[in-house]
Amino acid sequence: MVQIGIIRNSVILFILFFFLSCVDKQQVKKQITITPVKLNVPKFNVDSAYSYIQKQVDFGPRVPNSREHEECANYLVTTLQRFGASTTVQEAVVNRYDGVNMNMKNIIGSFNPESYTRILLCAHWDTRFLADNDVVDVTKPIMGANDGGSGVGVLLEIARQIQTSPLEIGVDIIFFDVEDQGQPNGELNTNSDSWCLGSQYWSKNPHETNYFADYGILLDMVAGENARFTREGVSEKFASRIVDKVWNMGRKIGFSNFFVDEKTPGIIDDHLYINSIIHIPTINIVEYDNTTHNRFNKHHHKHSDNMNIIDKTTLNAVGQTVLEVLYNE
Numbered sequence: 001m002v003q004i005g006i007i008r009n010s011v012i013l014f015i016l017f018f019f020l021s022c023v024d025k026q027q028v029k030k031q032i033t034i035t036p037v038k039l040n041v042p043k044f045n046v047d048s049a050y051s052y053i054q055k056q057v058d059f060g061p062r063v064p065n066s067r068e069h070e071e072c073a074n075y076l077v078t079t080l081q082r083f084g085a086s087t088t089v090q091e092a093v094v095n096r097y098d099g100v101n102m103n104m105k106n107i108i109g110s111f112n113p114e115s116y117t118r119i120l121l122c123a124h125w126d127t128r129f130l131a132d133n134d135v136v137d138v139t140k141p142i143m144g145a146n147d148g149g150s151g152v153g154v155l156l157e158i159a160r161q162i163q164t165s166p167l168e169i170g171v172d173i174i175f176f177d178v179e180d181q182g183q184p185n186g187e188l189n190t191n192s193d194s195w196c197l198g199s200q201y202w203s204k205n206p207h208e209t210n211y212f213a214d215y216g217i218l219l220d221m222v223a224g225e226n227a228r229f230t231r232e233g234v235s236e237k238f239a240s241r242i243v244d245k246v247w248n249m250g251r252k253i254g255f256s257n258f259f260v261d262e263k264t265p266g267i268i269d270d271h272l273y274i275n276s277i278i279h280i281p282t283i284n285i286v287e288y289d290n291t292t293h294n295r296f297n298k299h300h301h302k303h304s305d306n307m308n309i310i311d312k313t314t315l316n317a318v319g320q321t322v323l324e325v326l327y328n329e
């Protein structure tokens with residue numbers, strides 16, 4: 001009798017518990033669908049981004065095959081790891097336009113590798129082996145504080161912010177190598193595919209089989225004073241929806257002086273190969289200056305591309321805009 005009573009009571013309790021737990025689940029489900037979790041957007045720390053640019057420049061020019069290049073690669077990998085990213089270094093030998101073999105290192109840092117929704121953020125980290133826009137020491141490498149250093153500096157600060165304020169979506173940060181070792185314009189039989197060798201290699205051989213991201217954002221020369229970022233042609237052709245998303249966000253949070261609503265011609269940069277080879281819609285945030293001969297920043301491929309031209313207001317506009325986009329996904 002006692003035992004049957006216990007069993008009967010247990011059955012009743014079990015049915016009651018099962019019923020309550022179903023109700024509970026339904027209520028929880030309802031709450032989740034009614035109130036989506038809104039993530040607070042962290043504040044981009046521009047001093048921190050600046051210090052990551054300084055650190056790269058302190059190594060010296062980061063030309064493939066040099067000791068400085070090797071040392072900077074180690075710094076980038078350990079820093080991404082310190083900020084909680086799982087890292088992959090993709091190494092290969094690629095051929096410069098004049099036949100020189102270059103030891104390429106694409107450096108990849110991933111957050112939430114298991115997440116299906118992913119955003120790709122990228123910049124090149126190598127610096128040019130020539131100062132072909134300069135009038136002195138043309139055959140010596142440039143420091144590349146803006147051209148190379150600035151995009152990487154902003155992305156390292158974003159990596160640090162992701163560690164402090166975790167995201168649910170996946171983010172892959174890629175520092176492409178051998179972007180800036182291409183054939184100078186105007187040389188005989190100019191080969192436009194001699195640039196961006198790291199991103200060309202990665203687009204054909206991504207670090208993970210069947211890798212895909214919803215979209216990509218490339219940063220190149222994002223620290224010039226009063227920089228104007230226009231709707232560049234390749235970005236517009238392959239990913240105008242993403243240009244809209246980023247430009248609208250930049251303008252909404254007060255940076256309409258930087259994110260200019262003007263269409264300008266396409267350029268050869270890492271995003272061209274990401275769009276055309278691996279088909280991830282990718283935009284380029286890159287300065288457009290219509291007062292220079294090649295429409296790039298006036299210190300482009302000159303020895304004056306050093307820490308003196310790094311402008312914190314511009315860095316902050318770009319860094320905060322990209323953070324806002326990420327945390328609103």
Ligand SMILES: [Zn+2]
Nearest residue numbers: 128147180301
């Ligand atoms: Zn360059």
